[in-house]
Amino acid sequence: MADTAAKREADSVGTEDLSQKAKRAKADSENGGGEKEPESKNILSDFKTSSILSESAREKNIFIHGKLADQEAVVILEKTPITEDSLAELFSGSRLKLQMRNDIYSTYLLQAPPQLNEIKTTVVCPATEKHVKKYQRQESFLVEEKGEDYESITLPYIQKQSFSVQWVYNILEKKAEADRIVYEDPDPEVGFVLLPDFKWDQKQVDNLYLIAITHQRDIRSLRDLTSEHLPLLQNIFHKGKEAILQCYKLPASKLRVYLHYQPSYYHLHVHFTKLGYEAPGCGVERAHLLADVIQNLQSDPQYYKTRTLYFPLRADDGLLSKFKEAGRL
Numbered sequence: 135m136a137d138t139a140a141k142r143e144a145d146s147v148g149t150e151d152l153s154q155k156a157k158r159a160k161a162d163s164e165n166g167g168g169e170k171e172p173e174s175k176n177i178l179s180d181f182k183t184s185s186i187l188s189e190s191a192r193e194k195n196i197f198i199h200g201k202l203a204d205q206e207a208v209v210i211l212e213k214t215p216i217t218e219d220s221l222a223e224l225f226s227g228s229r230l231k232l233q234m235r236n237d238i239y240s241t242y243l244l245q246a247p248p249q250l251n252e253i254k255t256t257v258v259c260p261a262t263e264k265h266v267k268k269y270q271r272q273e274s275f276l277v278e279e280k281g282e283d284y285e286s287i288t289l290p291y292i293q294k295q296s297f298s299v300q301w302v303y304n305i306l307e308k309k310a311e312a313d314r315i316v317y318e319d320p321d322p323e324v325g326f327v328l329l330p331d332f333k334w335d336q337k338q339v340d341n342l343y344l345i346a347i348t349h350q351r352d353i354r355s356l357r358d359l360t361s362e363h364l365p366l367l368q369n370i371f372h373k374g375k376e377a378i379l380q381c382y383k384l385p386a387s388k389l390r391v392y393l394h395y396q397p398s399y400y401h402l403h404v405h406f407t408k409l410g411y412e413a414p415g416c417g418v419e420r421a422h423l424l425a426d427v428i429q430n431l432q433s434d435p436q437y438y439k440t441r442t443l444y445f446p447l448r449a450d451d452g453l454l455s456k457f458k459e460a461g462r463l
């Protein structure tokens with residue numbers, strides 16, 4: 135959805151260059167996002183819950199493991215924030231059930247009209263063991279990875295795993311999510327696609343979360359970067375920030391631009407999140423500011439080949455076992 139509420143809000147303020155670009159990208163892609171489910175069809179109507187992987191009353195989400203037509207599936211449900219532009223309709227169009235009244239205080243349950251009471255739903259199906267594990271609450275351990283450890287432990291492990299990044303290629307080839315692309319630089323060397331991450335519902339700029347995915351396919355992670363990649367990184371940094379300013383009216387001073395190490399998928403990508411929004415994975419143990427990455431490579435072309443990097447691994451992560459076997463933990 136190129137024309138989201140967050141964008142519409144930004145559009146009404148000023149320039150439209152980027153939304154036009156996004157619309158062109160949308161027009162260019164013939165049926166790019168794949169078939170949309172007809173609104174009447176509910177593929178979750180016969181979902182069978184096996185177990186709750188995790189839940190958070192504070193975050194108002196729940197991660198469920200179950201079966202969808204005999205296939206393993208993970209379903210993520212999350213209540214979305216209340217936005218200012220929905221308030222008038224919320225107040226006028228709801229049923230209000232009184233719970234209690236006491237002096238000047240009263241509490242109610244407000245039954246909102248269905249279109250204002252939507253639950254963001256993500257379905258992974260067929261889900262692998264890895265998907266199921268990913269959402270189970272787990273203890274984490276900080277790993278110290280020397281340059282040599284990367285070569286002898288981490289790299290062989292990620293090569294053997296051959297994690298599928300088909301969904302990334304679908305985005306780059308406009309076979310999926312083409313209508314969600316916010317900006318694209320098509321250059322094969324320094325180009326990238328900028329689009330909203332799955333985690334963002336795009337209803338408010340407050341929790342803005344975009345990812346820039348590189349057209350180059352052979353860069354796995356931070357560890358593969360050398361000064362050779364500076365033009366690519368600078369291009370993403372510069373054009374990504376510019377696109378977000380155009381499209382969402384958010385200046386660079388409101389953005390946190392970073393890479394994950396370890397990443398959750400081994401195709402180079404950069405995260406753009408709004409400052410003040412504590413996005414999952416934006417802590418010091420996993421996030422590397424793109425500005426720092428660029429400077430480090432400028433002062434030492436081999437910086438990320440030689441430095442010791444620290445990152446957390448979950449108790450059930452196969453890579454953690456490899457570090458233990460190697461006596462590095």
Ligand code: DD3
Pocket residue numbers: 256258265301311329330331332333345398399
């Ligand atoms: C993923 C990391 C991966 C479950 C879930 C997400 N942004 C994605 C497919 C399409 C996407 C993402 C793996 C997978 Cl919920 C397992 O993320 C994606 N499209 N992060 C976008 N826009």
